[in-house]
Amino acid sequence: MRNTRSTQLIFELSRPGRRGGHMPSLDVPEAALEALLPAGSLAKAALPLPEVPEPEIVRHFTNLSTLNMSVDTHYYPLGSCTMKYNAKRNERLASLPGMLDVHPLQPDETIQGMLQMMYEMQQALAEISGLPATCLQPAAGAHGELTALMVAAAYFRDLGEKRTKVLTPDSSHGTNPASATMAGFKTVTIKSTAQGLVDLEDLKSKLDEEVAVLMITNPNTLGLFEPNIAEVADLVHQVGGLVYLDGANMNAILGVARPGDFGADMMHFNPHKTFSGPHGGGGPGAGPICVTDKLEPFLPSPAVVKQDGVYRLDYERPRSIGRVRSFFGNTGVLVRAYCYIRTHGGAGLRQVAENAVLNANYLLSQLADVLPVPQGNRCMHEFVGSASKWKAELGFTAMDLAKRLLDYGFHAPTVYFPLTVRESIMVEPTETESKETLDAFAAAVKAILAEDPELVHSAPHSTPISRPDEVRAARQPVTSCPVL
Amino acid sequence: MPYFYNTDDDRREMLEAIGAASVDELFQSIPADLRMDRPLEVGPVLTEVELTRHVGALAGQNAHAGNHVCFLGGGSYDHFVPAVVDMIASRSEFYTSYTPYQAEVSQGNLQVMFEYQSLITRLTGMDVSNASVYDGGSAAAEAVLMAISCSKRDGRVLAPESVHPEYRATVETYLENIGTRLETLPATAGRLDLEQLSAALADDVACVFIQHPNFFGALEEMEEIARLTHEAGALLVVSFDPISLGLLQRPGDYGADIAVAEGQSLGTPMQFGGPYLGIMTCKQEFVRRMPGRIAGETVDREGRRCFVLTLQTREQHIRREKATSNICTNQGLFALRATVYLSQMGPQGLREVSNGCLQKSRYAIERITSNPRFELAFAQPTFKEFVIRDTQNQVEQLLATSRETGILAGIPLGRWYPDLDDCLLVAVTEKRTREEIDAWVASLTGETSARKEQHTNCCHA
Incomplete structure (x- = not known):
């Protein structure tokens, strides 16, 4: 169902003469610009902004939105970020x-x-x-x-x-x-x-x-x-x-x-x-x-x-x-x-902490046998596991697991922070998630560990794009769409 | 509590799996004497119905641009926000997502960042834009720090009094602990005096920081300022008004090295001062000293175009104390709003907005100064704001009278400029109608305005 045109840039949708917003005609006397402002202060050319009608703008950005994972669409156990429900x-x-x-x-x-x-x-x-x-x-x-x-x-x-x-x-x-x-x-x-x-x-x-x-x-x-x-x-x-x-x-x-x-x-x-x-x-x-x-x-x-x-x-x-x-x-x-x-209220805020800590400890208990947590079997609101054993035994990294989890419909935990744990995977469930979701997440991690390591190493396979070439982005930075 | 799932049964099962007797046991690493022995006192719990009533009552006590006609500016403006901006920004795939660390499931946000950066470079004529910083004031401070780093000079930073006093105050706070001095140059005629600038420039000056159009709404002489600044080997840092670029020369056109702005005008509501959008751009040669997130184009394994966060070796999560800045936020949601706003306006629409501001503010100036009680404080050409002097020196009284007729008539300048305590800073955006401007004049001059009643009930756009 995904609209492939949604990945075109807004500039590529532009056609001369099209436009979105219109301002009302002036209801005050209009003077020539040159009479109001010094000639040297005025722009010499029209701005190279895109020319796109409103329906196309709405379709473009709506389609782009569907390329994101978000708290409202996915479980998002991103450690240190506390991705809890955002009340409407x-x-x-x-x-x-x-x-x-x-x-x-x-x-x-x-x-x-x-x-x-x-x-x-x-x-x-x-x-x-x-x-x-x-x-x-x-x-x-x-x-x-x-x-x-x-x-x-x-x-x-x-x-x-x-x-x-x-x-x-x-x-x-x-x-x-x-x-x-x-x-x-x-x-x-x-x-x-x-x-x-x-x-x-x-x-x-x-x-x-x-x-x-x-x-x-x-x-x-x-x-x-x-x-x-x-x-x-x-x-x-x-x-x-x-x-x-x-x-x-x-x-x-x-x-x-x-x-x-x-x-x-x-x-x-x-x-x-x-x-x-x-x-x-x-x-x-x-x-x-x-x-x-x-x-x-x-x-x-x-x-x-x-x-x-x-x-x-x-x-x-x-x-x-x-x-x-x-x-x-x-x-x-x-x-x-x-x-x-x-x-x-006061009592409710304490329950926030209690449920956040309970959820984190529960998820830790479900994962501890496959994801070693060097600092022990209890935590507060989040825990940090180490994938270094997997790296040695299965040949894939914390980042590989993170990417493969995307295929299972989970946002990845934080990886490679903090720097003090090797191959760190930082999981913060938050209090606004159910036991069923935590169980499904733990099951996904276990299923991934049983998969062909190459499948994991090359993940994700079902997302709008596969792994991007970050080295190329940094070596030859292209940070804006050039004006042709 | 409305957002929790865990039932008593869930809790029991979970504790059993953990091997803990109680939830309290999970907190045992906190020494007992450090734990609270009473509930927090933050007011009684409110259900959604009660909260809606309570916040509605508080909101009802505030005057706002929907039930008053707003002539206030000074860095925050009542510009029109098209419905498409609100509708797109209320997509929760945008607003409930976070920093796009996992590019594969964040292409929406990353492409928006890339389009935002592209739109801003086109708007400003600058080479590079980051994905935004907090607001206009902190963007100014970050720009000045960046200029100190790029110029390798740390003696002084020059800024005229015609720069927003809160931006100067922010810069001053940021410089306080690093030894560089902010020297304020006079702007007695409502803009920087070029001779004063020449006299102050020397080889210890890292940068000259100019706002254009300035806090008083007036145009600075940017080409001359750029020439003098660069001849002295200093960098030119400019704070611009994005809306003004529908008509005026762009920072890149007159040679700015770093250009920043308050981006609130581009589709963000005033919301009592924030969150806003700090726009930040620079010349290509300075990009590796730029703070903040930057999205870049690349390809995925199948060779498809895609976008990632890039040049991250500038940033705090990698460089720690050696980072270009401590910032780890971009104002993603407001960069999105600016992206949709600029797309919706296009070159023609933005020019119309810009021209609307200019023409209507000129109409307001002509009307108010036709009354002998009022005069322009400065003779300089202005864009959408201007400073009027009440020759009877009764600014506060005037503002109170205007308010009674549903008009927020201007910002008194005495708090920042004691010499201008008989003056008002007035902003006229494209949203203002001739009738509203006439009513504003009437409310200040006491002339009658036949249609005054309509303005207090004007519907909010």
Whole structure:
């Protein structure tokens, strides 16, 4: 049924003289352009944009959409990404004109409903994190990391301390060291133990008074809660450093444990993960951060405050780091996250974590005999298996399994991250999947292991394309369709 | 909870398979003294019916472009969004998918990224576009960091006051910890003074960062600025208005090295400031220093054309602390919206939108300045925005009066420019009608507008 024409580029569908949208004729006097603008500022030629009528545009993009796997069409156990169900009510409510068509620079008195929701969102995230002060401005998780590190830098500058280092475990997300560089810090890597936890001895050897921040993901990227987290935080605090919690894995501990209670001074949330996104094909996200009281003065401006029952944006923040983007924040994402939080309530959020952890442990139990998990037989919301045994015995890799799973109608797990496990396969089921789906996924993995390795190695066989030549794409980059 | 599957029976079976006595046992790696002993307090649970009522009530308290006539701009605009944009972007195969790491099941997203990049390079005349960054402000900051890296100069970055104050503030925040200084040049006549630029340029300047049309809506002298900047060995970073390119010279035409934009105008609703679309483009020679995802064309094993994420060795998941940026998002859904918008508009439609903005804003200028109370703050040619001065210096009162007639009349500039505290920044998009503009004039001048009532009820497009 797939329409093969759907893979033509929009430019290849263009014919001179065709068009989609029409604007109404001008209802004001029209002056010659040359009379209004300097001749040198005007374009010399028509833009080389495609000329396509509306029905063709709709068919083109609708057909393209069918070439994607998505949460609404497939099981998507992509580790570290928390691909849970994206509630339709959230989409509808975020699309109300009173949310969608609000200009970001309207006077406070015209946006009291919006400000109330954002104020309540600040409070909800403070409660969930155990950290009292929230900033909703950052646009993504990595942006939240960067913002928090800038806040830390401002805090130490204010104290008159010169601290240059950020510590991150070797299993951390790549964004952690990249954010540290952008905030002007040097990254120092902390080793993990064979159990996949922070190596305390290595941490101690690298702690000194030049350490500004330890960035830690907890539960970590192996899906393990760091049992020594309180001691880790104490060690960092003893040298005057701050602890940053990468909140990517908050889905595992919602309502169970709070970063502020286990020693974090600052953290970010990924509302597009934990509070159900949606992910939008790679964005938008949001990256609100929560911090302790002593760091609050340095948060970006503005914050939503409430005085005498009236909400307003407070720009009077003299010690603030300033701004990390234009306007208030990724409000559309935050509105959906607010709806998600209110739909679950406090007890419901804990059930999110419980079901996410239950599903992950169940799937682990169904796969453990074929997919060795070096870090043990229990996990939080995700687990990381190693395919290195298959590579030796069957001749196919983690990537081969990932590709073959596509033929079975499952999105692949994350592969080759974290870097600390060889041939890693990172599976995050999420709480919005059934036991039957998890059973079917486990059965698919087992069926693949019994297949002819060559069939697996050459997979996928039933997807719109077979494996692309990535080397060619990188060596001879073609990143746009040339104008003929 | 509405989105869970597990029944008590499921839980029992699953725990049995795991070999655990209870769900609590699965959390035993969390030390007991670190666990919560009370439920989170985030307000009472709301069913869908209750949530709809609650959020509806909050939304109902907000003025918006559907029940007010919006003359606000400053980086976010009430442009018309065609229905095809909303319909395509509401396909859940697009909005519930994630980053296309598995190219074989993501060709829809990857081809859209490639078409987006192609449309943006055609729109801007630049060589390369990435698949987008967060928004106009952070795109500006990323562009400045990229220029520092490309120019190998880290002393100063120059930007005139006519650049969006929030973009300058963002750049300043990003530069704070890396030692490069943002030097703000005056724009007393509403645009950069070329002599001031010449005087400030030296061999420690990494780049000159210009917005064109600028925050005041005025055109900068781009060809001269480009010449002076390049003669000094610095790079030219431009923030442009995508809609303006239906009429104006493109950044690639006047020699921009890196061109960025707030892409909200291309089919994304205003939604109180985000999520938006950070457009980012550069010359070919700088592509390996470009942050963000890039889609590239290649072939599959059967030789069929297909698309993948490429040049990933620039990115954080591979390069970690040596990456070009920490960014690991593109605004996929809004890049999709821009792709559909530009396809729907085509060259002719975009020119009509652009011309509509220009002609209607000129009409608004003529009408308002025919009243002696109001004058243009600056004499420069403008595109879709302009700054008017209330010679009676009662901006806040004027705005309140206008609001009573259902008009959001402009943005007061005093917060950013104390010298302009008697001024309003006004944006007129192609959506505004002559009647709405007349009503806007009437609301500011006190002249009567016979049809005022209609505007407060105008239907939202």
